[in-house]
Amino acid sequence: xxxxxxxxxxxxxxxxxYDARAQDxxxxxxxxxxxxxxxxxxxxxxxxxxxxxxxxxxxxxxxxKDEKYMVDIDLSSFGLPWDRFLKDSEAVREEFRHxxxxxxxxxxxxxxxxxxxxxxxxxxxxFRDRHEKTARENIVRYLNNLKEQGLV
Numbered sequence: 001x002x003x004x005x006x007x008x009x010x011x012x013x014x015x016x017x018y019d020a021r022a023q024d025x026x027x028x029x030x031x032x033x034x035x036x037x038x039x040x041x042x043x044x045x046x047x048x049x050x051x052x053x054x055x056x057x058x059x060x061x062x063x064x065k066d067e068k069y070m071v072d073i074d075l076s077s078f079g080l081p082w083d084r085f086l087k088d089s090e091a092v093r094e095e096f097r098h099x100x101x102x103x104x105x106x107x108x109x110x111x112x113x114x115x116x117x118x119x120x121x122x123x124x125x126x127f128r129d130r131h132e133k134t135a136r137e138n139i140v141r142y143l144n145n146l147k148e149q150g151l152v
Contacts, residue, residue: 001065001066001069002064002065002066003045003048003066005045006045006048006049006052006066007052007066007069007070007073009033009045009049010049010052010053010056010070011070011073013029013030013032013033013049013053014026014029014052014053014056014070014074015029016028016029016032016033017029017032020095020096020098021098026053026054026056026057027054029053030049030050030053030054033046033049033050033053034046034050048066051067052066052067052070055067055070055071056070056071056074058071058074058075058111058114061118061123062123065124068123068124069123069124069126069127071123072122072123072124072126072127072131073127075115075121075122075135076127076131078115078121078131078134078135078138078139079122079127079130079131079132079134079135079138080134080138081134082138082141085138085142086142089142092108101151105146105151105152106152108146109143109146109152112139112142112143113143115135115139116136116139116140120132121135121136122135
C-alpha cells in the first residue's frame with residue numbers, strides 16, 4: 001500500500017453510515033469522517049480517506065494501489081469457506097428484508113455477475129492468491145443455488 005494509514009482509516013469509516021435502503025451510505029460515511037476530523041487532520045489525508053470510502057460503492061474499477069486494496073478488503077467475504085460465505089449471504093439478504101425476493105435476487109445476481117465477469121475478482125496479488133478462486137467458486141455456486149430455487 002502507498003498509504004496504509006489512509007486505507008486503515010477508510011476501513012474503520014466506510015460503513016459508519018449504513019442503511020440498506022439508502023443509496024448514499026458511502027458519501028455519508030465520508031462526510032462523517034470529515035466532520036469527525038475537523039481541522040485536526042491534513043486535507044490531503046482526508047481527501048485520500050474519502051476517495052477510498054467512495055471506491056467501496058463499486059461503481060468503477062479501482063485505479064490506485066490503495067483503492068485496489070480497499071476494494072479487495074471490502075469484498076474479502078466472498079472468499080470465505082462456503083458455509084461462512086453462505087451465512088454472510090443470508091445476513092445480506094436479511095439486511096435487505098424490505099425488498100421482495102423479486103426485487104432483491106435479480107439485483108444481487110446483476111452485482112455478482114459484474115464481479116465474476118471481471119478479468120480478476122481481486123485486484124491485488126495478495127488477495128488474488130488467497131481469495132480469487134474461492135470467491136469465484138462461491139459466487140457461481142450461490143447463483144446456481146438461486147437458479148435451482150427459482151429465485152433468479
